[in-house]
Amino acid sequence: MSGPDSNLEWDGPSQKHLEMVYESDHEAIAVSRLPGVLRNNLHIRRLTITLARAVQRLEDDVFGVYEGTTLGMAQGVSLDRWGALVGEPRGSLVSDADYRPVIEARILANNCDGTVDALMRVMEAALQPVICIEYFDLFPAGFQIQASREQWMSEERRSRVRAILEDATCAGRLALWVEAISGGFGPPSSCVGNTFTGPLARVI
Helix, strand or coil: CCCCCCCCCCCCCCHHHHCCCCCCCHHHHHHHCCCHHHHCCHHHHHHHHHHHHHHHHHHHHHHHHHHHHCCCCCCCHHHHHHHHHHCCCCCCCCCHHHHHHHHHHHHHHHCCCCCHHHHHHHHHHHHCCCCEEEEEEECCCEEEEEEEECCCCCHHHHHHHHHHHHHHCCCCCEEEEEEEECCCCCCCHHHHCCCCCCCEEEEC
């Protein structure tokens, strides 16, 4: 590709690109968009309502499938199917909010090439929602990746995340995975860019 934007890269569809907006009332919208003269015509109005109801049934069906098959929208049993597919069963993770990040992290870990960027993506997915994430070299052959959150993960989720991060790390490297709470002694200084502060942290 050439031209002024030739240096731009695209890593594939993001969650923003994949969003689907559900419309729950096609009938009212269709009728409101009729010109005033046609809106008052009984036959035109009935035909419009009939067509709009058919569209509504189609959208209801499609959105139901969408909710059940995309990871971001899947819940309950549908989420369990995702976990089974990628080799990460639910186990003791009762909450979908805890289970979904574990599945996302497992998908990334299964395809991780061991680079810093890839490992940070695994860490960020596993600990979401994350305030910020930092990388530190631990010489001679180690590293630390620290993610700041609003609150601690549950112990069940923490143990699952630890296993995923270990699987993603190349053999022979010392890896220190740290979960930090910004409300401890403040967020990491690089996150706020002013005075030195330090988070309350623990190794995952």
